[in-house]
Amino acid sequence: MSITVPSLLLLLFLAILLPDDACGAADIPEDITAEFSVRLYQHLQARDSQDNIIFSPLSVAMALGMVELGAHGDTLQEIRQALGFGQLVPGLEFSLLQNLTSALSQDKAQYVVRFANSLYLQQGASFSPEFVHLIRKYFRAHVDTVDFNQSAAVAQLINHWVENHTESKIRELLSPDDFSSVTRLTLVNAVYFRGSWKNQFRPENTRSFSFSRDDGSEVQTQMMYQQGDFSYGEFSDGSQEAGGVYQVLEMPYAGEDMSMMIVLPRQEVPLATLEPIIKAPLLEEWANNVKRQKVEVYLPK
Known part of the structure; x- marks a missing residue:
């Protein structure tokens, strides 16, 4: 599975996961x-x-x-x-x-x-x-x-x-x-x-990629890359907004008490299209149902 983050359409949530x-x-x-x-x-x-x-x-x-x-x-x-x-x-x-x-x-x-x-x-x-x-x-x-x-x-x-x-x-x-x-x-x-990330990005894997802005224009951006086991899932909210399908990736920090959740629509759509559907129950569903699997991650540096 691959998740590429090539645009400013993504939402970043710093999820604080308390130790038991x-x-x-x-x-x-x-x-x-x-x-x-x-x-x-x-x-x-x-x-x-x-x-x-x-x-x-x-x-x-x-x-x-x-x-x-x-x-x-x-x-x-x-x-x-x-x-x-x-x-x-x-x-x-x-x-x-x-x-x-x-x-x-x-x-x-x-x-x-x-x-x-x-x-x-x-x-x-x-x-x-x-x-x-x-x-x-x-x-x-x-x-x-x-x-x-x-x-x-x-x-x-x-x-x-x-x-x-x-x-x-x-x-x-x-x-x-x-x-x-x-x-x-x-x-x-x-x-x-x-x-620090639990799974570190290797500097030599950073490459220049096209980064799409919300207005449709593109700029060249340094993108970090790694392949590894991450908690990942694809979810549908039943709507036609952004195709109704979202990629959700959880990236843990060292110690695994803290993680960052990245939410990306399957289709490139304006951020304003995604934002109205973001609700607390939906975030909880995403966080609770991601599964460990092999993922290729491209992330702006």
């Missing part, structure tokens, strides 16, 4: 996390359909979780519904997020995953001590007071914090224009992942 011993008795249900991830992706895509999208649903959930700790009334309920926590016992989500991030952040020899949260409060403003306590308890957040009127200094301070927690991969997250005289609180989340 990291899963507690009370974890966030998979349908909640998958549904939130899909809805968030579709929202981001609707805002800017031309650019590639890379995001961490868990990071967004943690940031909203911190906001939820200080919310009340309709705002509280809207946040819980947006995150998909409406079916949980109120307050349970904080322990679940705490357990999940702790499990993911355990040191591993094969890969590194780090989550960090920070809370910046306006100097002189009044905040509930209980709110600050819970932020530290559930999210292990760094808490600092700043003067948002000094926007350049605040941006530099936060960017330095982000740089330190992302191994210098993100250096300028915020600018002075992101703050104003009415800013009273800023929540920041940083996530860092470093891992």
